[in-house]
Amino acid sequence: MPGAIYAEGLVKTFGDVTALDGVDLDVPEGTVLGLLGPNGAGKTTTVRVLTTLLQPDRGTAVVAGIDVLKHPNEVRRSIGLSGQFAAVDEYLTGRENLHMVGQLYQLNGKAAKARAGELLDRFNLADAADRPAKTYSGGMRRRLDLAAALVVSPPVMFMDEPTTGLDPRNRQQLWEVIQELVAGGTTLLLTTQYLEEADRLAHDICVVDHGKVIARGSSDQLKARTGGERVEVVVHQGDQIAPARDVLAGFGKGEVAIEEHTRRLTVPVTGGAKLLAEVIRELDTRGVEIDDIGLRRPTLDDVFISLTGHAAEAPPEEGGEDADVTPKPRKEAAK
Numbered sequence: 001m002p003g004a005i006y007a008e009g010l011v012k013t014f015g016d017v018t019a020l021d022g023v024d025l026d027v028p029e030g031t032v033l034g035l036l037g038p039n040g041a042g043k044t045t046t047v048r049v050l051t052t053l054l055q056p057d058r059g060t061a062v063v064a065g066i067d068v069l070k071h072p073n074e075v076r077r078s079i080g081l082s083g084q085f086a087a088v089d090e091y092l093t094g095r096e097n098l099h100m101v102g103q104l105y106q107l108n109g110k111a112a113k114a115r116a117g118e119l120l121d122r123f124n125l126a127d128a129a130d131r132p133a134k135t136y137s138g139g140m141r142r143r144l145d146l147a148a149a150l151v152v153s154p155p156v157m158f159m160d161e162p163t164t165g166l167d168p169r170n171r172q173q174l175w176e177v178i179q180e181l182v183a184g185g186t187t188l189l190l191t192t193q194y195l196e197e198a199d200r201l202a203h204d205i206c207v208v209d210h211g212k213v214i215a216r217g218s219s220d221q222l223k224a225r226t227g228g229e230r231v232e233v234v235v236h237q238g239d240q241i242a243p244a245r246d247v248l249a250g251f252g253k254g255e256v257a258i259e260e261h262t263r264r265l266t267v268p269v270t271g272g273a274k275l276l277a278e279v280i281r282e283l284d285t286r287g288v289e290i291d292d293i294g295l296r297r298p299t300l301d302d303v304f305i306s307l308t309g310h311a312a313e314a315p316p317e318e319g320g321e322d323a324d325v326t327p328k329p330r331k332e333a334a335k
C-alpha cells in the first residue's frame with residue numbers, strides 16, 4: 001500500500017531547466033522523510049507539487065490517500081505547509097495571524113483564540129504577540145509561519161527548510177514540537193540543509209540532485225554506504241598541510257579532503273586505533289605539528305559530499321541580502 005505521501009515519476013521543467021527529472025517518493029504513515037540536496041536540486045519544487053501549488057508535467061502524486069492532480073482541494077484540507085519563505089500577513093499581529101488561520105480552518109472563535117495563545121507560547125512569541133508581524137525579526141517571522149502551519153494538526157505536513165534562520169535554542173524547540181507531532185501520528189516531509197537535523201528527525205532520507213533522487217535510506221544506511229571511519233587531523237600551521245596530506249594519503253582508503261582555512265584534513269581509513277597511532281608516529285617523524293587528531297564515524301555531511309561532490313550549503317539567513325523576498329500570503333504563491 002502506498003504511504004501517506006507517494007509520488008511516482010514527477011517531472012517538471014521551467015523553460016530549459018529540468019527542476020524535477022523523475023522523482024519517486026514513498027513515505028509511510030507516521031514517519032519523517034528528510035529531503036536533502038544542494039541548492040537548486042528540486043526540493044522546493046517537489047514540495048510545491050505535492051502541496052498542489054504547482055502542476056507537474058508528468059507523474060502522479062497521492063497525499064493522505066488523495067490524488068493530488070485530480071483532487072487538489074481535498075488534498076489541501078488534509079495537509080499543512082510551512083514554506084521556505086515565511087508567509088505571514090505583515091500588517092496583522094502575530095496573534096491575529098494565527099487567529100485568522102484558525103478561522104480559515106473553521107475553528108470557532110473561542111477555539112481559534114485558545115489555539116493561537118498556545119502556539120504563541122510554544123514558539124516564544126508571547127511577548128511580541130500583539131505587535132504587527134512587520135516588526136518581527138527574520139527568526140520570529142519564521143516561527144510565526146511554523147505556528148500557523150500547526151494551528152490545526154493535519155495528518156500530513158510539509159516543511160521546507162523549517163529551521164533556516166532560527167537560533168540554536170529555537171531550533172531545538174522546533175525539533176521537540178516536530179517529534180511530538182510525529183509521535184501523535186503525523187507524517188512529515190521535511191527539507192533541510194542542516195544534516196544534523198535530518199540525522200535527528202528523519203526516519204528515511206532522500207538525497208536529490210538535479211531533480212533526481214540519487215540515494216535513499218536511513219541515516220545509518222547512508223553512512224554505512226559511505227564507508228568506515230575517518231582520520232581527521234588539524235595541523236598547527238598552513239605550510240604543514242602538504243606534508244600531512246602525503247602522510248594521510250599513504251594510510252587512507254580514499255581521497256584526502258582538505259579544508260584550508262581550518263587546516264583540517266580528513267581521510268577514510270580502515271584499521272581503527274592502531275592505525276591512528278601509526279599516523280601520529282609518521283606525522284611526528286615528518287615534523288608535522290598537530291593541534292588535533294582523531295578517529296570518527298562518517299557524518300551525514302560526508303555522505304552528502306561523497307554523493308553530490310560538495311558540502312551542504314546553509315542557505316542565506318532570512319533578512320540577509322540574498323533573501324529579499326517579500327512574504328506573500330500562501331494563496332498568492334500558488335501558480
Ligand SMILES: Nc1ncnc2c1ncn2[C@@H]1O[C@H](COP(=O)(O)OP(=O)(O)OP(=O)(O)O)[C@@H](O)[C@H]1O
Nearest residue numbers: 014017018019037038039040041042043044045046
Ligand atoms: N518558477 C520557476 N521558474 C523557473 N525556474 C524555476 C522555478 N522554480 C524553480 N526553478 C528552478 O528549478 C530548479 C529547482 O529549484 P528548487 O527551488 O526546487 O530548488 P531547491 O532544491 O529547493 O533549492 P534551495 O536549496 O536553494 O531551496 C532550480 O534550477 C530553479 O532555478
Ligand SMILES: [Mg+2]
Nearest residue numbers: 043044045084
Ligand atoms: Mg528550496
